Amino acid sequence: MIREPEKCILCRRCAAVCDKVQTVNAIAPLERGFNTTVAPAHHRPLAESVCINCGQCTLVCPTAALHEKDEIRRVWDALADHRKHVIVQTAPATRVSLGEEFGMASGSVVTGQMVSALKMLGFDKVFDTDFTADLTILEEGSELLHRVKTGGVLPLITSCSPGWIKFIEHFYPDLLPNLSTCKSPQQMFGALAKTYYAEKMGLDPAEIFVVSYMPCTAKKYEARRPEMQSNSYPDVDVVLTTREVGRMLRQAGINFTALPARDYDDPLGISTGAGLIFGATGGVMEAALRTAYELVTGQDLPSLDFIDVRGLRGVKEATVEIGDLTVKVAVAHGLGNARSLMEAIKSGSADYHFIEIMCCPGGCIGGGGQPIPTNMEIRAERIKAIYMADGLMAVRKSHLNPAVQQLYREFLGEPLGHKSHELLHTHYQARDKF
Helix, strand or coil, rough: CECCCCHHCCCCCHHHHHHHCCCCCCCEECCCCCCEECCCCHCCCEEECCCCCCHHHHHHHCCCEEEEECHHHHHHHHHHCCCEEEEEEHHHHHHHHHHHHHHHCCCCCCCCHHHHHHHHHCCEEEHHHHHHHHHHHHHHHHHHHHHHCCCCCEEEEEECCCHHHHHHHHCCCCHHEEEEEEEEEEHHHHHHHHHHHHHHHHCCCCHHEEEEEEEEHHHHHHCCCCCCEEEEEECEEEEEEEHHHHHHHHHHCCHHCCCCCCCCCCCCCCCCHHHHHHHCHHHHHHHHHHHHHHHHCCCCCCCCCCCHHHHCCEEEEEEEEEEEEEEEEEEECCCCHHHHHHHHHHHHCCCCEEEEECCCCHHHCCCCCCCCCCCHHHHHHHHHHHHHHHCCCCCHHHHCHHHHHHHHHHCCCCCCCHHHHHHHHHCCCCCCCC
């Protein structure tokens, strides 16, 4: 995140969203009168504050006094380096938002055009983060069932959202054992790109340059965490937001709206509807329930749509019968709602088994790197598009993804196995609240 105080007009919108929506209070008005400035406590840099890098302030700032760190130049340089094999992964939420950068209606599904545009920029391969979203379901779902059966720490809380992870590290470090040890889909993809994919393609991992196209500013921070590397290489080299990708396409003079649709590349471009709905609040939970039900019962779900965990309510609850297990789940989006759930867990009044938390209101479709404006009406349109696209997918359950099944046969072995733990799982750390 970049803060440029000379652009600030003291409207305090950033401070309001940080306080009232996210309850982080990383920035606030300091001093008085003509000396007033909006900054972290004691005028410290953002990186030395409790800022969780969610970027919600960038969505409401009218002057770009707050914005993401632009890393476009690093990507252009990599694309121009013929020694590098440059690949890009695209997050689920990007396909329902990139069109807005080019004047298309909110919620336009532009998956094929997005793939075409990225290929025109010069990427060697265009892959889908939905592939590792499906993989996350198998790892995280297995972790949940293991904890339920062995008396492990419950509730299990999802770990896909890096802004949420930094929030719990700062404000609820005593609940870190509740977090899933799974890396996010972004980081799982990077780890596999420089191991499994490198091995299949006969490439040197040192020459593979992984770009993540994400709706999120916190993903930039996540990619630089020291825990996020495999075999001495960072899992992900550069993270671009939707706004940055829009700028790159305009720099290249690409007429986005006129592009034909193209398909993702194999093998890391094959995904399911379950991976796609990760982009909306409640999507991770619904994808997990689709798989958990069938793996436990051995029976087909009567309906794949878990309506109770969908929508823009701040906290959603559901009770699901999975064979002999009665699983109580909760979903929260926006950190103010997450804080309410964490307080309930600390007080002992919450009896959930599984909790999904997304840092940004609406989930990743409302991420801090998305097109401006992003408001609740636009979030609702993007969510509607996500579920529409899910309904059109040929496969809608993560455990039926043929590429993921092949990955386990050829490389990983089994969920929660030794190699999976080595590449796909991690740990988190307590951080000072001040």
